[in-house]
Amino acid sequence: MINVRELKKQFGSQVVLKNIELSVSEGEIVVLVGPSGSGKSTLLRCLNGLESPDGGSITVGSINWGAASSKKEKKQALVEVRSHTGMVFQHFNLFPHMTVLENVIEAPRTVKGMSRDEAVRLAEELLKKVGLLDKKDEHPSRLSGGQQQRVAIARALAMQPDLMLFDEPTSALDPELVGEVLKVMKSLAEEGMTMIVVTHEMKFAREVADRVIFMSDGVIVEESDPESFFTSPKTERAQRFLRQLAQEE
Amino acid sequence: MDIVISNIPFFLKGAIVSLQLTIVAMFFGIILGLGIAVIRMKGVRPLQWFAQVYVSIIRGTPILVQIFIAYYGFPDVGITLSPMASAYIVLSINVSAYLSETFRGALLSVPKGQWEAASSLGLSPWQTFKRIILPQAARIAIPPMGNTFIGMLKETSLVSIVTVSDLLLRAQQVIAQYYGYTLLIYIEIAIMYWIMSTFFTAILNRVEARLAKAY
Numbered sequence: 001m002i003n004v005r006e007l008k009k010q011f012g013s014q015v016v017l018k019n020i021e022l023s024v025s026e027g028e029i030v031v032l033v034g035p036s037g038s039g040k041s042t043l044l045r046c047l048n049g050l051e052s053p054d055g056g057s058i059t060v061g062s063i064n065w066g067a068a069s070s071k072k073e074k075k076q077a078l079v080e081v082r083s084h085t086g087m088v089f090q091h092f093n094l095f096p097h098m099t100v101l102e103n104v105i106e107a108p109r110t111v112k113g114m115s116r117d118e119a120v121r122l123a124e125e126l127l128k129k130v131g132l133l134d135k136k137d138e139h140p141s142r143l144s145g146g147q148q149q150r151v152a153i154a155r156a157l158a159m160q161p162d163l164m165l166f167d168e169p170t171s172a173l174d175p176e177l178v179g180e181v182l183k184v185m186k187s188l189a190e191e192g193m194t195m196i197v198v199t200h201e202m203k204f205a206r207e208v209a210d211r212v213i214f215m216s217d218g219v220i221v222e223e224s225d226p227e228s229f230f231t232s233p234k235t236e237r238a239q240r241f242l243r244q245l246a247q248e249e
Numbered sequence: 250m251d252i253v254i255s256n257i258p259f260f261l262k263g264a265i266v267s268l269q270l271t272i273v274a275m276f277f278g279i280i281l282g283l284g285i286a287v288i289r290m291k292g293v294r295p296l297q298w299f300a301q302v303y304v305s306i307i308r309g310t311p312i313l314v315q316i317f318i319a320y321y322g323f324p325d326v327g328i329t330l331s332p333m334a335s336a337y338i339v340l341s342i343n344v345s346a347y348l349s350e351t352f353r354g355a356l357l358s359v360p361k362g363q364w365e366a367a368s369s370l371g372l373s374p375w376q377t378f379k380r381i382i383l384p385q386a387a388r389i390a391i392p393p394m395g396n397t398f399i400g401m402l403k404e405t406s407l408v409s410i411v412t413v414s415d416l417l418l419r420a421q422q423v424i425a426q427y428y429g430y431t432l433l434i435y436i437e438i439a440i441m442y443w444i445m446s447t448f449f450t451a452i453l454n455r456v457e458a459r460l461a462k463a464y
Binding site: 049097 | 372373384388
Protein backbone atom coordinates (compact mmCIF):
# COMPACT_ATOMS: atom_id res chain seq x y z
CA MET A 1 0.00 0.00 0.00
CA ILE A 2 2.89 2.33 0.78
CA ASN A 3 6.14 2.36 -1.09
CA VAL A 4 8.91 4.76 -0.27
CA ARG A 5 11.95 4.80 -2.57
CA GLU A 6 15.26 6.52 -1.87
CA LEU A 7 13.57 9.22 0.16
CA LYS A 8 15.79 12.14 1.09
CA LYS A 9 14.99 15.18 3.17
CA GLN A 10 17.12 17.95 4.52
CA PHE A 11 16.50 21.11 6.49
CA GLY A 12 19.07 23.60 5.34
CA SER A 13 22.37 21.79 5.42
CA GLN A 14 21.18 19.23 7.93
CA VAL A 15 20.26 15.92 6.32
CA VAL A 16 17.30 14.43 8.16
CA LEU A 17 16.44 11.45 5.96
CA LYS A 18 18.99 9.54 3.90
CA ASN A 19 17.78 7.12 1.25
CA ILE A 20 14.82 5.72 3.12
CA GLU A 21 13.27 2.58 1.64
CA LEU A 22 10.01 1.48 3.16
CA SER A 23 7.05 -0.68 2.19
CA VAL A 24 3.91 -1.13 4.18
CA SER A 25 1.16 -3.46 3.14
CA GLU A 26 -2.53 -3.05 3.70
CA GLY A 27 -3.68 -3.75 7.25
CA GLU A 28 -0.16 -3.71 8.57
CA ILE A 29 0.77 -1.90 11.76
CA VAL A 30 4.23 -0.44 11.64
CA VAL A 31 5.79 1.24 14.64
CA LEU A 32 8.68 3.65 14.13
CA VAL A 33 11.01 3.96 17.07
CA GLY A 34 14.35 5.64 17.64
CA PRO A 35 16.06 8.43 19.51
CA SER A 36 14.71 11.95 19.07
CA GLY A 37 16.11 13.62 15.99
CA SER A 38 16.38 10.32 14.17
CA GLY A 39 13.98 11.46 11.44
CA LYS A 40 11.01 9.24 12.24
CA SER A 41 8.52 12.10 12.54
CA THR A 42 9.85 13.67 9.35
CA LEU A 43 9.41 10.37 7.53
CA LEU A 44 5.82 10.18 8.73
CA ARG A 45 5.18 13.78 7.72
CA CYS A 46 6.54 13.13 4.24
CA LEU A 47 3.90 10.45 3.74
CA ASN A 48 1.04 12.97 3.68
CA GLY A 49 3.02 15.87 2.30
CA LEU A 50 3.47 17.97 5.42
CA GLU A 51 7.13 17.82 4.46
CA SER A 52 8.11 17.67 0.86
CA PRO A 53 10.91 15.30 -0.12
CA ASP A 54 14.23 16.51 -1.53
CA GLY A 55 14.87 13.22 -3.25
CA GLY A 56 13.18 9.91 -4.04
CA SER A 57 9.51 9.08 -4.42
CA ILE A 58 6.50 8.05 -2.39
CA THR A 59 3.61 5.86 -3.41
CA VAL A 60 0.47 5.63 -1.30
CA GLY A 61 -2.21 3.38 -2.80
CA SER A 62 -2.28 4.33 -6.46
CA ILE A 63 -0.93 7.83 -5.90
CA ASN A 64 2.67 8.57 -6.61
CA TRP A 65 4.74 11.72 -6.12
CA GLY A 66 8.26 12.67 -5.29
CA ALA A 67 11.06 15.15 -5.52
CA ALA A 68 10.82 15.06 -9.31
CA SER A 69 7.10 15.90 -9.45
CA SER A 70 6.10 19.35 -10.63
CA LYS A 71 4.38 21.64 -8.17
CA LYS A 72 1.05 20.96 -9.83
CA GLU A 73 1.46 17.18 -9.83
CA LYS A 74 2.47 17.25 -6.20
CA LYS A 75 -0.49 19.39 -5.26
CA GLN A 76 -2.85 17.05 -7.07
CA ALA A 77 -1.27 13.99 -5.43
CA LEU A 78 -1.48 15.46 -1.96
CA VAL A 79 -5.15 16.33 -2.33
CA GLU A 80 -5.71 12.64 -3.16
CA VAL A 81 -3.43 11.26 -0.47
CA ARG A 82 -4.84 13.42 2.28
CA SER A 83 -8.36 12.34 1.50
CA HIS A 84 -7.32 8.74 2.20
CA THR A 85 -4.95 9.38 5.09
CA GLY A 86 -5.64 10.48 8.65
CA MET A 87 -3.02 12.03 10.86
CA VAL A 88 -2.83 12.37 14.63
CA PHE A 89 -0.37 14.87 16.10
CA GLN A 90 1.62 15.01 19.30
CA HIS A 91 -0.12 18.23 20.35
CA PHE A 92 -3.59 17.17 19.15
CA ASN A 93 -4.06 20.39 17.12
CA LEU A 94 -7.80 20.44 17.64
CA PHE A 95 -9.53 23.58 16.37
CA PRO A 96 -10.02 25.56 19.59
CA HIS A 97 -12.80 27.77 18.24
CA MET A 98 -15.04 24.81 17.47
CA THR A 99 -16.85 22.35 19.68
CA VAL A 100 -15.83 18.70 19.71
CA LEU A 101 -18.61 17.85 17.27
CA GLU A 102 -17.73 20.72 14.96
CA ASN A 103 -14.11 19.59 14.96
CA VAL A 104 -15.15 16.16 13.75
CA ILE A 105 -17.66 17.25 11.10
CA GLU A 106 -15.47 20.04 9.69
CA ALA A 107 -13.52 18.02 7.12
CA PRO A 108 -16.36 15.77 5.90
CA ARG A 109 -18.50 18.89 5.42
CA THR A 110 -15.85 21.15 3.88
CA VAL A 111 -13.78 18.67 1.91
CA LYS A 112 -16.29 16.00 0.97
CA GLY A 113 -19.35 18.23 0.92
CA MET A 114 -21.25 15.81 3.14
CA SER A 115 -24.64 17.00 4.36
CA ARG A 116 -24.73 18.23 7.93
CA ASP A 117 -27.08 15.49 9.08
CA GLU A 118 -24.94 12.77 7.61
CA ALA A 119 -21.72 14.28 8.99
CA VAL A 120 -23.23 14.61 12.46
CA ARG A 121 -24.42 11.01 12.38
CA LEU A 122 -20.95 9.84 11.39
CA ALA A 123 -19.27 12.08 13.98
CA GLU A 124 -21.52 10.88 16.77
CA GLU A 125 -20.77 7.30 15.89
CA LEU A 126 -17.03 7.99 15.98
CA LEU A 127 -17.22 9.97 19.21
CA LYS A 128 -19.09 7.08 20.75
CA LYS A 129 -16.33 4.79 19.60
CA VAL A 130 -13.66 6.87 21.34
CA GLY A 131 -15.93 7.23 24.37
CA LEU A 132 -16.57 10.95 24.18
CA LEU A 133 -20.08 11.35 22.85
CA ASP A 134 -21.10 13.12 26.06
CA LYS A 135 -18.48 15.82 25.39
CA LYS A 136 -19.62 16.65 21.87
CA ASP A 137 -20.76 20.18 22.70
CA GLU A 138 -17.69 21.12 24.75
CA HIS A 139 -14.80 23.14 23.41
CA PRO A 140 -11.42 21.36 23.34
CA SER A 141 -9.99 23.58 26.10
CA ARG A 142 -12.45 21.97 28.52
CA LEU A 143 -11.07 18.48 27.86
CA SER A 144 -8.08 16.65 29.29
CA GLY A 145 -5.14 15.89 27.01
CA GLY A 146 -6.21 12.28 26.65
CA GLN A 147 -9.73 13.30 25.73
CA GLN A 148 -8.43 15.84 23.23
CA GLN A 149 -6.28 13.23 21.57
CA ARG A 150 -9.23 10.84 21.33
CA VAL A 151 -11.26 13.59 19.66
CA ALA A 152 -8.34 14.15 17.29
CA ILE A 153 -8.45 10.46 16.37
CA ALA A 154 -12.20 10.67 15.77
CA ARG A 155 -11.66 13.78 13.67
CA ALA A 156 -9.12 11.96 11.49
CA LEU A 157 -11.38 8.91 11.19
CA ALA A 158 -14.26 11.07 10.04
CA MET A 159 -12.59 11.32 6.64
CA GLN A 160 -12.86 7.50 6.49
CA PRO A 161 -9.17 7.02 5.78
CA ASP A 162 -7.48 3.80 4.66
CA LEU A 163 -4.29 4.76 6.45
CA MET A 164 -3.67 6.37 9.81
CA LEU A 165 -0.45 8.15 10.74
CA PHE A 166 0.28 8.75 14.41
CA ASP A 167 3.05 11.19 15.29
CA GLU A 168 3.97 10.58 18.93
CA PRO A 169 0.32 10.58 19.94
CA THR A 170 0.95 10.11 23.65
CA SER A 171 4.17 12.07 24.15
CA ALA A 172 2.43 15.23 25.34
CA LEU A 173 0.14 13.40 27.75
CA ASP A 174 0.34 12.97 31.49
CA PRO A 175 1.26 9.34 32.20
CA GLU A 176 -2.17 8.46 33.60
CA LEU A 177 -3.85 9.58 30.34
CA VAL A 178 -1.68 7.54 27.97
CA GLY A 179 -3.67 4.34 28.42
CA GLU A 180 -7.01 5.65 27.18
CA VAL A 181 -5.42 6.82 23.91
CA LEU A 182 -3.50 3.60 23.35
CA LYS A 183 -6.70 1.67 23.96
CA VAL A 184 -8.44 3.51 21.13
CA MET A 185 -5.45 2.92 18.88
CA LYS A 186 -5.42 -0.75 19.76
CA SER A 187 -9.07 -1.19 18.87
CA LEU A 188 -8.42 0.58 15.59
CA ALA A 189 -5.57 -1.85 14.90
CA GLU A 190 -7.86 -4.78 15.63
CA GLU A 191 -10.32 -3.50 13.04
CA GLY A 192 -7.62 -3.88 10.43
CA MET A 193 -6.67 -0.24 9.88
CA THR A 194 -3.30 0.28 8.25
CA MET A 195 -1.28 2.28 10.76
CA ILE A 196 2.13 3.85 11.02
CA VAL A 197 2.92 4.95 14.53
CA VAL A 198 5.85 6.99 15.79
CA THR A 199 5.99 6.39 19.51
CA HIS A 200 8.10 5.90 22.60
CA GLU A 201 5.55 3.49 24.07
CA MET A 202 7.52 0.27 23.76
CA LYS A 203 4.84 -1.82 25.42
CA PHE A 204 2.36 -0.71 22.80
CA ALA A 205 4.87 -1.41 20.04
CA ARG A 206 5.45 -4.88 21.37
CA GLU A 207 1.78 -5.73 21.73
CA VAL A 208 0.28 -4.14 18.64
CA ALA A 209 2.94 -3.79 15.97
CA ASP A 210 3.34 -6.22 13.10
CA ARG A 211 6.72 -4.72 12.46
CA VAL A 212 9.08 -2.43 14.34
CA ILE A 213 11.36 -0.08 12.45
CA PHE A 214 14.28 1.41 14.31
CA MET A 215 15.66 4.67 12.93
CA SER A 216 18.74 6.59 13.88
CA ASP A 217 20.39 9.61 12.23
CA GLY A 218 18.05 9.59 9.26
CA VAL A 219 18.44 5.95 8.26
CA ILE A 220 16.50 2.77 8.95
CA VAL A 221 18.96 0.83 11.06
CA GLU A 222 16.92 -2.24 11.77
CA GLU A 223 13.49 -3.66 11.11
CA SER A 224 11.92 -6.82 12.35
CA ASP A 225 8.94 -8.30 14.14
CA PRO A 226 8.48 -6.79 17.61
CA GLU A 227 9.39 -9.94 19.49
CA SER A 228 12.83 -10.27 17.97
CA PHE A 229 13.46 -6.54 18.04
CA PHE A 230 12.82 -6.25 21.75
CA THR A 231 14.42 -9.52 22.83
CA SER A 232 17.37 -9.76 20.47
CA PRO A 233 18.10 -6.55 18.58
CA LYS A 234 20.72 -7.18 15.90
CA THR A 235 22.53 -3.86 15.75
CA GLU A 236 24.63 -2.26 18.42
CA ARG A 237 22.73 1.01 18.02
CA ALA A 238 19.37 -0.59 18.70
CA GLN A 239 20.80 -2.42 21.69
CA ARG A 240 22.09 0.86 23.09
CA PHE A 241 18.73 2.54 22.48
CA LEU A 242 16.81 -0.19 24.28
CA ARG A 243 19.27 -0.22 27.15
CA GLN A 244 18.85 3.51 27.60
CA LEU A 245 15.07 3.16 27.64
CA ALA A 246 15.28 0.41 30.23
CA GLN A 247 17.48 2.59 32.39
CA GLU A 248 15.01 5.47 32.25
CA GLU A 249 12.29 3.17 33.53
CA MET B 250 -24.61 79.86 26.48
CA ASP B 251 -27.57 79.69 24.09
CA ILE B 252 -25.09 79.62 21.24
CA VAL B 253 -23.54 76.50 22.69
CA ILE B 254 -26.97 74.85 22.93
CA SER B 255 -28.49 76.08 19.68
CA ASN B 256 -25.56 74.76 17.67
CA ILE B 257 -25.79 71.22 19.01
CA PRO B 258 -27.78 69.91 16.01
CA PHE B 259 -25.27 71.56 13.67
CA PHE B 260 -22.41 69.90 15.54
CA LEU B 261 -24.17 66.56 15.64
CA LYS B 262 -24.23 66.55 11.85
CA GLY B 263 -20.48 67.13 11.96
CA ALA B 264 -20.08 64.31 14.45
CA ILE B 265 -21.94 62.05 12.04
CA VAL B 266 -19.52 63.04 9.27
CA SER B 267 -16.58 62.18 11.55
CA LEU B 268 -18.16 58.85 12.42
CA GLN B 269 -18.93 58.14 8.79
CA LEU B 270 -15.31 58.84 7.82
CA THR B 271 -14.13 56.50 10.57
CA ILE B 272 -16.46 53.67 9.62
CA VAL B 273 -15.73 53.87 5.90
CA ALA B 274 -11.97 54.10 6.53
CA MET B 275 -12.14 51.09 8.84
CA PHE B 276 -14.20 49.10 6.34
CA PHE B 277 -11.77 49.56 3.46
CA GLY B 278 -8.82 49.53 5.84
CA ILE B 279 -9.78 46.06 7.08
CA ILE B 280 -10.09 44.63 3.56
CA LEU B 281 -6.91 46.29 2.32
CA GLY B 282 -5.03 45.59 5.55
CA LEU B 283 -5.92 41.90 5.48
CA GLY B 284 -4.79 41.68 1.87
CA ILE B 285 -1.48 43.34 2.71
CA ALA B 286 -0.96 41.11 5.74
CA VAL B 287 -1.48 37.99 3.61
CA ILE B 288 0.80 39.29 0.86
CA ARG B 289 3.52 40.03 3.39
CA MET B 290 3.28 36.49 4.70
CA LYS B 291 2.58 34.41 1.61
CA GLY B 292 3.07 36.57 -1.46
CA VAL B 293 5.86 36.25 -3.99
CA ARG B 294 9.02 38.21 -3.18
CA PRO B 295 8.42 41.40 -5.21
CA LEU B 296 4.89 41.70 -3.81
CA GLN B 297 6.15 41.14 -0.29
CA TRP B 298 8.69 43.84 -0.81
CA PHE B 299 6.08 46.20 -2.24
CA ALA B 300 3.76 45.61 0.72
CA GLN B 301 6.57 46.23 3.14
CA VAL B 302 7.47 49.54 1.51
CA TYR B 303 3.81 50.55 1.42
CA VAL B 304 3.42 49.96 5.14
CA SER B 305 6.68 51.70 5.90
CA ILE B 306 5.83 54.83 3.90
CA ILE B 307 2.29 55.16 5.21
CA ARG B 308 3.31 54.65 8.81
CA GLY B 309 6.40 56.78 8.48
CA THR B 310 4.75 59.96 7.20
CA PRO B 311 2.26 62.30 8.92
CA ILE B 312 -1.35 61.73 8.01
CA LEU B 313 -1.72 65.48 7.44
CA VAL B 314 0.98 65.38 4.78
CA GLN B 315 -0.81 62.44 3.14
CA ILE B 316 -4.03 64.45 3.08
CA PHE B 317 -2.25 67.44 1.52
CA ILE B 318 -0.70 65.23 -1.13
CA ALA B 319 -4.08 63.79 -2.09
CA TYR B 320 -6.04 67.02 -1.99
CA TYR B 321 -3.57 69.72 -3.01
CA GLY B 322 -0.91 67.67 -4.75
CA PHE B 323 -2.80 65.27 -7.00
CA PRO B 324 -4.42 68.04 -9.12
CA ASP B 325 -0.88 68.73 -10.43
CA VAL B 326 -0.97 65.35 -12.16
CA GLY B 327 -4.56 65.76 -13.29
CA ILE B 328 -6.31 63.95 -10.43
CA THR B 329 -8.74 66.26 -8.73
CA LEU B 330 -10.51 64.84 -5.70
CA SER B 331 -13.31 66.36 -3.66
CA PRO B 332 -12.41 67.03 -0.02
CA MET B 333 -14.58 64.11 1.09
CA ALA B 334 -13.13 61.72 -1.51
CA SER B 335 -9.55 62.55 -0.60
CA ALA B 336 -10.41 62.13 3.08
CA TYR B 337 -11.94 58.69 2.48
CA ILE B 338 -9.01 57.53 0.38
CA VAL B 339 -6.25 58.82 2.66
CA LEU B 340 -7.86 57.61 5.86
CA SER B 341 -8.57 54.15 4.38
CA ILE B 342 -5.01 53.76 3.17
CA ASN B 343 -3.61 55.07 6.41
CA VAL B 344 -5.65 52.74 8.57
CA SER B 345 -4.90 49.78 6.29
CA ALA B 346 -1.17 50.11 6.96
CA TYR B 347 -1.66 50.02 10.71
CA LEU B 348 -4.24 47.23 10.56
CA SER B 349 -2.04 45.10 8.32
CA GLU B 350 0.50 44.95 11.13
CA THR B 351 -2.22 43.99 13.59
CA PHE B 352 -3.50 41.28 11.25
CA ARG B 353 -0.04 39.96 10.50
CA GLY B 354 0.68 39.56 14.18
CA ALA B 355 -2.68 37.92 14.77
CA LEU B 356 -2.31 35.51 11.85
CA LEU B 357 1.22 34.57 12.91
CA SER B 358 0.03 33.91 16.44
CA VAL B 359 -2.15 31.01 15.27
CA PRO B 360 0.02 27.93 15.85
CA LYS B 361 1.49 26.17 12.82
CA GLY B 362 -0.15 22.96 14.02
CA GLN B 363 -3.53 24.39 13.05
CA TRP B 364 -2.41 24.67 9.41
CA GLU B 365 -0.98 21.18 9.55
CA ALA B 366 -4.06 19.61 11.10
CA ALA B 367 -6.36 21.27 8.59
CA SER B 368 -4.24 20.35 5.57
CA SER B 369 -3.82 16.79 6.82
CA LEU B 370 -7.62 16.57 6.82
CA GLY B 371 -7.67 17.65 3.19
CA LEU B 372 -8.74 21.27 3.56
CA SER B 373 -7.33 23.49 0.83
CA PRO B 374 -5.13 26.43 1.84
CA TRP B 375 -8.01 28.81 1.22
CA GLN B 376 -10.47 26.68 3.23
CA THR B 377 -7.92 26.43 6.03
CA PHE B 378 -7.39 30.17 6.03
CA LYS B 379 -11.06 31.01 5.98
CA ARG B 380 -12.44 28.42 8.37
CA ILE B 381 -9.58 27.66 10.75
CA ILE B 382 -7.01 30.45 10.81
CA LEU B 383 -9.07 33.60 10.29
CA PRO B 384 -11.59 32.96 13.09
CA GLN B 385 -8.75 32.39 15.55
CA ALA B 386 -6.78 35.39 14.31
CA ALA B 387 -9.86 37.63 14.43
CA ARG B 388 -10.24 36.97 18.12
CA ILE B 389 -6.72 38.17 18.70
CA ALA B 390 -7.03 41.13 16.33
CA ILE B 391 -10.33 42.55 17.57
CA PRO B 392 -9.06 44.40 20.68
CA PRO B 393 -6.26 46.26 18.82
CA MET B 394 -8.67 46.89 15.94
CA GLY B 395 -11.02 48.58 18.38
CA ASN B 396 -8.22 50.82 19.55
CA THR B 397 -7.41 51.70 15.94
CA PHE B 398 -11.07 52.59 15.41
CA ILE B 399 -11.12 54.93 18.39
CA GLY B 400 -7.81 56.47 17.36
CA MET B 401 -9.12 57.02 13.85
CA LEU B 402 -12.26 58.73 15.17
CA LYS B 403 -10.05 61.40 16.70
CA GLU B 404 -7.65 61.65 13.79
CA THR B 405 -10.48 62.37 11.35
CA SER B 406 -10.43 65.90 12.76
CA LEU B 407 -7.36 66.51 10.58
CA VAL B 408 -9.50 66.43 7.43
CA SER B 409 -11.21 69.66 8.47
CA ILE B 410 -8.14 71.38 7.05
CA VAL B 411 -9.17 70.41 3.52
CA THR B 412 -12.69 71.73 4.19
CA VAL B 413 -14.44 68.47 4.99
CA SER B 414 -17.40 69.57 7.06
CA ASP B 415 -16.65 67.43 10.09
CA LEU B 416 -17.08 68.27 13.74
CA LEU B 417 -13.93 70.40 14.02
CA LEU B 418 -14.58 72.45 10.87
CA ARG B 419 -18.10 73.22 12.02
CA ALA B 420 -16.76 74.42 15.34
CA GLN B 421 -14.40 76.77 13.55
CA GLN B 422 -17.26 78.10 11.43
CA VAL B 423 -19.37 78.85 14.49
CA ILE B 424 -16.44 80.48 16.28
CA ALA B 425 -15.87 82.74 13.29
CA GLN B 426 -19.47 83.95 13.50
CA TYR B 427 -19.67 84.88 17.17
CA TYR B 428 -17.21 86.84 19.26
CA GLY B 429 -16.02 85.46 22.59
CA TYR B 430 -17.12 81.84 22.29
CA THR B 431 -13.85 80.26 21.20
CA LEU B 432 -13.06 78.41 24.41
CA LEU B 433 -16.63 77.29 25.05
CA ILE B 434 -17.20 75.94 21.56
CA TYR B 435 -13.91 74.05 21.44
CA ILE B 436 -14.66 72.55 24.84
CA GLU B 437 -18.11 71.65 23.57
CA ILE B 438 -16.81 69.64 20.61
CA ALA B 439 -14.03 68.16 22.73
CA ILE B 440 -16.79 66.78 24.96
CA MET B 441 -18.57 65.41 21.91
CA TYR B 442 -15.42 63.62 20.75
CA TRP B 443 -14.91 62.35 24.27
CA ILE B 444 -18.48 61.01 24.51
CA MET B 445 -18.06 59.14 21.22
CA SER B 446 -14.70 57.68 22.26
CA THR B 447 -16.01 56.63 25.63
CA PHE B 448 -19.07 55.07 24.08
CA PHE B 449 -17.01 52.97 21.68
CA THR B 450 -14.46 52.12 24.35
CA ALA B 451 -17.30 50.76 26.49
CA ILE B 452 -18.54 48.63 23.60
CA LEU B 453 -15.01 47.42 22.95
CA ASN B 454 -14.55 46.47 26.60
CA ARG B 455 -17.68 44.37 26.47
CA VAL B 456 -16.58 42.65 23.29
CA GLU B 457 -13.17 41.94 24.82
CA ALA B 458 -14.77 40.48 27.92
CA ARG B 459 -16.88 38.18 25.75
CA LEU B 460 -13.92 37.14 23.65
CA ALA B 461 -11.89 36.34 26.74
CA LYS B 462 -14.30 33.62 27.78
CA ALA B 463 -15.54 32.41 24.41
CA TYR B 464 -13.61 29.18 24.50
